[in-house]
Amino acid sequence: MFYFFVNEPTNNMGKAWLFNGYENTLNSYNNHFDVISEHFNLIKKAPLFYNLDDCFISHAGISKFFKRKLPSNFREDLNLLNDFVxxxxxxxxxxxxxxxxxxxxGKLQIVGHTRKIDVLFDKKNNVVYIDTSCYGGNKLSAVIVENNNVIDILSVSTNEKDIQKLSFPH
Structure with missing residues (x-):
């Protein structure tokens, strides 16, 4: 959203940034504007997903909504998702x-975005939800995956000192 806001401000992704933390992000650059160009390059080059041998990692996941819109053989080569997403x-x-x-x-999907109290495994769809609302004061969580299976869940409670008080645009 940050990248789109600066480079394509009329894009919906850029506009959405105004309601998703723009102020805290900009404030974090106070006295550090020398690194903003480097950060834009990093954002521009960052992939939207990691398709690893034993899992697929993304921010919010691949919705069932797209099942009929994807090529029938997409599970054989998940890299076909690249242009699609x-x-x-x-x-x-x-x-x-x-x-x-x-x-x-066809392999474990690991996603954040949808907050849960604890890490949640949706067996039917082979999805692990790991967003446990660290930003909201709950905890930071991660999973250890081996051979397409979660073998461990790690969680650390949020330290209240790490939570910034938010202000939102009117």
Whole structure:
């Protein structure tokens, strides 16, 4: 959103930044504007997902909404998703925004975005939700994956000193 706001401010992704933490992000650059260009390059080059041998990691996941729109053989080569997801970034069902049921990709999907009290495994769709609302004061969580299975869950409670008080635009 930050990248789009600066480079394509009329894009829906750029506009959404005004309601998703822009002020805290900008404030974090006070006295550090020398690194902003480096950060933009990092954001521009960052992938939207990691398709690893034993799991698929993304922000919000691949929604079941797209099942009929994907090529029938997408599970054989999940890299086919690359162009598909980039063309739909500002769609409410996208890899950045969806909160719907996720598609079984044929391997474990690890996602954040949809906050849960504890790490949650959706066995039917082979999805692990790891956003346990650290930002909201709950805890930071991660999973250890081996051979397409979660073998450990790690969680650390949020330290209240690390939570910034938020202000939102009117």
């Amino acid at each position: 980039y063309r739909r970034l500002d769609n409410e069902h996208s890899i950045l925004w969806t909160r719907e049921k996720l598609l079984d990709l």
